[in-house]
Amino acid sequence: MNSGQAVQHACDSVDIVKELKALMINHALPLWWREGWDASRGGFVERLDHQGNADYVAPRRIRVQARQIYSYAKAAQLGWYPEGRKIAMEGLEYLLAKAKGPDGQPGFVHLIDRNGSTINPLRDSYDHAFILLALATVYQLTGDASVxxxxxxxxxxxxxxxxxPHGGFIEGIPPALPRRQNPQMHLLEAMIATFDATGDAVFKSCAxxxxxxxxxxxxxxxxQxxxxxxxxxxxxxxxxxxEPGHQAExxxxxxxxxxITGCPTGEHRSQLLASAxxxxxxxxxxxxxxxAEGKVRKFTRRLWPQTEIAKAWIAQAEAGEQGAADQxxxxxxxLDKHYLQHSVRGGWYDQFDCDNQLLVESIPASSFYHVICAIAEANRVLS
Incomplete structure (x- = not known):
């Protein structure tokens, strides 16, 4: 890269990161508080319609409550949205009141309705990974002893x-098959975040x-x-x-x-990225x-894998890989061009088919976690 290209690269980096950060601050964070929070009964909604109106009827997954808590706590931590601290604490209060052991059993239920009544009492490992991630992020923000x-x-x-007994964590209570890598992946994410927040070696050991x-x-x-x-x-x-998105993640x-450990992972990272x-x-x-042979099975493309491939390249850039920052x-x-340029500013398109036709009309709340994390990482490493 010559000096002129280097200058252009720096400008491009600052421009796209600045643009996406502004989208979060000026549009997404206000939208998902204004429309995405149920002001009358509490809790975050699952989705907005294509015009940006809340769907209050849809059952509420506990993982989505946790993801939204994370998103607002993260935004407050970064100084992007000071109101995020209050929002995250309100969300956490709701989560603990409605989903933590309402049946007298330990753990958090899987699904509730708008009134906070349990629909599905499953204790899901994937859900609990996000609850731990949310708690860790709130604790890192507030230092609150109750958190x-x-x-x-x-x-x-x-x-x-x-x-x-075979290693890792079961799918949930009651146990189910097949086992999936996905809960293990997000539990690793949660363990890293919780170690960062608390310094407790037990979380590094679990990671x-x-x-x-x-x-x-x-x-x-x-x-590979x-x-x-x-x-x-x-x-x-x-x-x-x-799932190439998971490989990137x-x-x-x-x-x-x-x-957090000093354990080298460069070879695995390079192989996973090339494969994805x-x-x-x-x-x-x-x-x-x-x-496994590199052939496509589904020609659809969702939003979240695009945030994860961006994060993968950002991680490689942080590791010093040549050309990774450009990628x-x-x-x-x-990501911005295909998914974030929604008619509802602060919303996003979720999935397209092979003909570039939109498959999901609504705007799912679950994507906020992916989007804000990718932009936060870009801001940290590329700016």
């Missing part, structure tokens, strides 16, 4: 009720356990793919399904794991699903 206590109690539940599961069971080194579905003892279910998470990039369409966006900028621009 620290909730972290302790949640860890006790995870450790005593959801551990698997190390999950990394060992990744190396020994989840990652197929020979084919991440498996999605497994038998109870982590035996892979063939034919292997590949692990690139970013492995960089975080390396940061096989599954793209003419727009350059990641597609939703492929097979991150391209990925962020692609």
């Amino acid at each position: 620290q206590e909730e972290i302790r109690l949640l860890w006790e539940f995870l450790d005593s009720h959801l551990r698997s 190390s356990d999950l990394f060992r599961i990744f190396v020994a069971k989840l990652y197929d080194r020979q084919r 793919i991440l498996g999605e579905y497994f038998e109870e003892d982590w035996l892979k279910i063939e034919p292997s399904v590949v 692990w690139v970013w998470l492995l960089k975080g794991f390396e940061r 990039l096989r599954y793209r369409d003419e727009t350059g966006c990641l597609l939703d699903e492929g097979d 991150a900028i391209v990925a962020l621009a692609r």
Whole structure:
């Protein structure tokens, strides 16, 4: 890269990151508080319609409540949205009141209605990963002792009720098959965040356990793919399904794991990223699903894999990989062009088919976590 190209790269980086940060501050964060919070009964809604109006009727997944708490706590932590502290605390109060053990059993239920009544009492490991992530982010923001206590109690539940004798964590209570890599991935994310927030070595130790599961069971080194579905003892279910978005997500998470432990992850990151990039369409966006041989199985493309490929390139840029920052900028621009230029500013398009036709009319709240995390990482590393 010559000096002129370097200057242009720096300008492009600042411009796209600045633009996306402004989108969060000026539009997304106000929108999802104004329309995405149920002011009369509490709690975050699952989605907005294509005009930006709240859907109050849709059942509420606990993972979405946790993701929105994370998003507002993160925004407050970054100084992007000072009101985020109050919003995150209100969201956490609602989550604890409505979803934590309403049936007298430990853990959080899976699904509630608008009134806060339980629809599904499943204790889902994926949900609990996001609850821990939310608690860690709020605690890092506030230092609130009661939040620290909730972290302790949640860890006790995870450790005593959801551990698997075969390593990692079971799918939930009641247990279910197939086992999936996805809950393990997000539990790793939560452990890294909770270690950052508390400094408690137990969370770094758990992150190390999950990394060992990744190396020994989840990652197929020979084919350089991440498996999605497994038998109870982590035996892979063939034919292997590949979700390129998850491969990209692990690139970013492995960089975080390396940061807190010093364990080298560069080889795994490079392999996962190269493998994920096989599954793209003419727009350059990641597609939703492929097979172990690099062939596409689903030609649809959702929003969230695009945030994860941007984060993967950002992680590689932070590690000093040549050209990674340029690729991150391209990925962020692609995310903006195809998904974030919604008629409702602060909203997003969720999924397109192979003909670039929109498949989901509504604006799902669950995507906010992906979007704000990608932009926060871009702001931290590329600006």
